[in-house]
Amino acid sequence: MIRPLISSNIYCPRGKVAIVGTCLEQMQPEAFRRVEAMADQLYSLCLEETHINMAITKIGAALSTGRIEKLIFATVDRSPHCTQMHYIRHELERMMPLTIPIEDYVAVDERLILLDEATLELSKTLSKLQTMK
Numbered sequence: 001m002i003r004p005l006i007s008s009n010i011y012c013p014r015g016k017v018a019i020v021g022t023c024l025e026q027m028q029p030e031a032f033r034r035v036e037a038m039a040d041q042l043y044s045l046c047l048e049e050t051h052i053n054m055a056i057t058k059i060g061a062a063l064s065t066g067r068i069e070k071l072i073f074a075t076v077d078r079s080p081h082c083t084q085m086h087y088i089r090h091e092l093e094r095m096m097p098l099t100i101p102i103e104d105y106v107a108v109d110e111r112l113i114l115l116d117e118a119t120l121e122l123s124k125t126l127s128k129l130q131t132m133k
Contacts, residue, residue: 003042006045017040017068018041020044070100073104
């Protein structure tokens, strides 16, 4: 079962938690099922509807309960709103020490592609991307 993150109580997420872009299930159903298999609980988040700062606060509060063992973010690729989800980890790191593993995935052609830290950092630096042409 997938639950909306923003309207869920912070004490509900526990174990291996996946937060997926709301449209992932419809747009990439096989990739969605792979994420579902990796997690104990699934939560949906649409950053077209919810400001990223609200999501950061909610996730930070949920992490502070100590019930989450692992956090997975998964979205479709090429969505400007979904891309923001992969920056949440950096904002959380500014707020608190993160002691659990966090993984970021994008779904392309029903495959999940694991994003590394260098890729995420580069994606936030358009000037560096420009000079790589």
